[in-house]
Amino acid sequence: MKTQLIVPTLCAFSTLLFTACEKKAGTSAESTAAPEAPAASGGSIGGVPLVTTLPPELIEGTPKPIKVPNLEPAPTKAPEFRVPAGTELLSKGKKVTGSDTNPIIGTLDLITDGDKDAGEGYFVELLDGFQWVQIDLAKSSTISAIWLWHYHSQKRAYNAVIAQISDDPEFKTGVTTVYNNDYANVSKMGKGSNNPYVETRYGKIIDGKGTKGRYVRLYTAGNTSNEMNHYIEVEVYGKAS
Amino acid sequence: MNQPLPFINRRDFLSKTIAGTGAGLVLGAPNILRAADPGSADTIHVALVGFGKQGEVLFNCLRNIPGLHFQAVCDISAFNLKWGMGQVRAFQRSSPKGYADIDDMLATEKGLDAVVVATPDFWHSPHTVKCLEAGLNVYCEKMMSNTIDGARAMVKAMEKTGKLCQIGHQRRSNPRYRFVLDHLINGQKICGQIVNINGQWNRSLGSSQDIGGEKLHASTIVPDDVLNKYGFKDMHQFRNWRLYLDLSGGPISDLGAHQIDIFNWFLGAVPKSVFASGGNDYFKKREHFDNVMCIFDYDTPQGGVRAFYQVLTTTSAGGGFWESFMGTEATIKISEIASSSAIYREDGAPPWDKLVERGFLKRKPAPPKPPPSADSVKSYESAPPEGFDLPGGFNKPAHQPHLENFFAAVRSNGSVKLNCDARHAFLSEAPIYYVNPSALTHQPIVFTTEQLSV
Structure with missing residues (x-):
């Protein structure tokens, strides 16, 4: 698989602000999963803040210890990330395919249905092992950010989180890897330099770095609580070409 | 028993x-x-x-x-x-x-x-x-x-x-619990005479919320006729049966039963009485108490034992969930969480150097001595007990053994x-059925043989 060089996007100020705001959160739960710290900031120089509707807190059950190296501290607020003016949510309602065509529970369309609640029925559970889902944005686009929620009713870290962008639906050519925390190379796609992180209602923003592509593919290989793979929602932000 | x-x-x-604490991730078979x-x-x-x-x-x-x-x-x-x-x-x-x-x-x-x-x-x-x-x-x-x-x-x-x-x-079936009972309490008699027990399950507010919230996904809704057929009034009862009097015993049963069972198992005895207090001090609309405190009295061959237990659903303070067996020579604090488990030697108890050498215990690093403080008040405290870790970690899911x-x-x-x-579980669980009645009546209950028998 060929990986392209990534060039960070620079952009100008803009007056555009996304619709946003945080839903009133439920009571926050104490976690034993990881130390907490302010969310990291990042994204384009200049630009506008990327904001979305955050789901309410829903923590169920007893968390399991997260034993992975270099675990990022769990955020206590939404991540701060700037994107170029004119950036739009491209993925809402778009078609999703995946390596597991018969999910254990839920359906792949839940990934782009716009609902980020953590409860039963709001997520899709894929088979164990190394699995992927793929969003077809319908047009080749310049992608600024991927904001994803795997599962946030229990603090856990997903293994081998990899995000790729391509214009090839088979991901055989023109593939850009924009995120990879597969520190143990379980994917056999090469070790990644990003760190494992704790799932929370704040989700995880992956810098799209202005990469062009029609398809976004996300991989995982189970998580620190069980062997399965889950997605609640994925939001892909950018500009359609 | x-x-x-x-x-x-x-x-x-x-x-x-x-403990399998290696950082490397390997996909299982x-x-x-x-x-x-x-x-x-x-x-x-x-x-x-x-x-x-x-x-x-x-x-x-x-x-x-x-x-x-x-x-x-x-x-x-x-x-x-x-x-x-x-x-x-x-x-x-x-x-x-x-x-x-x-x-x-x-x-x-x-x-x-x-x-x-x-x-x-x-x-x-x-x-x-x-x-x-x-x-x-x-x-x-x-x-x-x-x-x-x-x-x-x-x-x-x-x-x-x-x-x-x-x-x-x-x-x-937890190896840590079985090792502590077989080798430390019964084998080495390490606690001396156990006089008191303390236990708690304190759960944070965030972990005590109703399940399902207001927005149930359509795919999870069970039709009313099915719910009614199987004893549930509605989806809230189905998802939150632990909160209802007719469907469960509430927090003292849901959480406390695990730990009160350990009191009885480790002592090899059942209590002779219980005195409890409870209330709906935060979740005012719930049918069951949201917090319960109770004291069990035991007669054992070693002498009397008094055991305190609390289950709280509005705070995780005090370290979550654990049981503590307090004897004249040592206190064992034990939990399903390894880091919450330790043993403390009383000042004056026989030294444990040989037990450490033989792998029964692991010495904890000595905590730094606090510097003298200008605002400290002189008092006549007992010397703090010396702490040791219990050996081994536990690298399976808690229910697996x-x-x-x-x-x-x-x-x-x-x-x-x-x-x-089921028979041994009954002997251990039977006293727990009387905690809520004691709290409701504000009266101690002295158990009769009939109350605790099949």
């Missing part, structure tokens, strides 16, 4: 429980390689009855136990049923049969050996009794029942049918004993 415990020697304990051959004579054929949250927890342990074939899943919720069947399919790459009704399952399925029951508490007894009477061995989650008579029926059915019935007090014990007993034709069969 306890059955003789299968001996776990120290070397076995250490070799089986060294593919599920299909771990699944049992359904055609093998050695395979145990299992039905899973109830696949809610706890059913999933148990299945995630069961899948680690060799030789099990999951033949059927039963749940009244189409969502839970699909999820359970999907989990099984993912594991053994063949779909089990699915049933909404346990009677249909028992009438249809042939060749079952065992059933794992993880339904709401008020269904434990009817489901367990049905399965035992159908000739199946049963592993049933604790609390045995929401009523003491329900629990009694389970003991009677187990003894009448001669089938195995293990109750899910999983700490009874207890399930392993159950299936070893099923396979053994009697040579392996259950660590917590």
Whole structure:
């Protein structure tokens, strides 16, 4: 698989602000999963803040210890990330395919249905092992950010989180890897330099770095609580070409 | 009151429980390689009855136990049923049969050996009794029942049918707990005389919220006629049965039963009385108390023991959940969480250097001595006890050893004993049924033999 060089996007100020705001959160739960710290900031120089509707807190059950190296501290607020003016949510309602065509529970369309609640029925559970889902944005686009929620009713870290962008639906050519925390190379796609992180209602923003592509593919290989793979929602932000 | 415990020697304990703390991630063997051959004579054929949250927890342990074939899943919720069947399919790459009704399952399925029951508490007894009477061995989650008579029926059915019935007090199979009881408390008499016990399960507000919230996904909703048929008024009751008087025993049963069972098991005794207090001081609309405190009094061969227990649902203060056995020479604080477990030597007790050398204990690093403070007040405190870690970590899911014990007993034709069969579980659980009544009446209850008997 060929990986392209990534060039960070620079952009100008803009007056555009996304619709946003945080839903009133439920009571926050104490976690034993990881130390907490302010969310990291990042994204384009200049630009506008990327904001979305955050789901309410829903923590169920007893968390399991997260034993992975270099675990990022769990955020206590939404991540701060700037994107170029004119950036739009491209993925809402778009078609999703995946390596597991018969999910254990839920359906792949839940990934782009716009609902980020953590409860039963709001997520899709894929088979164990190394699995992927793929969003077809319908047009080749310049992608600024991927904001994803795997599962946030229990603090856990997903293994081998990899995000790729391509214009090839088979991901055989023109593939850009924009995120990879597969520190143990379980994917056999090469070790990644990003760190494992704790799932929370704040989700995880992956810098799209202005990469062009029609398809976004996300991989995982189970998580620190069980062997399965889950997605609640994925939001892909950018500009359609 | 306890059955003789299968001996776990120290070397076995250490070799089986060294924590798997390596940072490297390795994907496990593919599920299909771990699944049992359904055609093998050695395979145990299992039905899973109830696949809610706890059913999933148990299945995630069961899948680690060799030789099990999951033949059927039963749940009244189409969502839970699909999820359970999907989990099984993912594991053994063949779909089990699915049933909404346990009677249909028992009438249809042939060749079952065992059933794992993880339904709401008020269904434990009817489901367990049905399965035992159908000739199946049963592993049933604790609390045995929401009523003491329900629990009694389970003991009677187990003894009448001669089938195995293990109750899910999983700490009874936890190697750390068994090592502490066998080797430190009974073997080394390390505590001296245990005079007091303290225990708690303090759960944060965030973990004590109603499940499901206001926005249920359409795919999870069980039709009203189905809910009513199986004893639920509505979806809130179905998802939050632990909050309702007719469906469960509340937090003292849901959380406290695990730990009060340890009080009784470690002492080898049942209490002679209980005095409790409880209230709805935060969750004012809940039918059950949101916090309960109680004191049990015991007479033991060593002397009297007074045990305090609290279950709180508005704070995780005090370190979550643990039990502490306080003796004249040592205090053992033990939990399912290794980092919450330790032993403290009283000043003046015999030294433990040889126990450390032999691997029974691990010395904790000495804490730094605090500098003298200008605003300190001189007092006459006892010397602080010296702390030691208990050996080993525990690298399996918490419920797995207890399930392993159950299936070893099923396979053994009697040579392996259950660590917590229904009769022993009843003896330990019976006093717990009187905690809420004591709190409601603000009166102590001195137990009669009849109250604590089957």
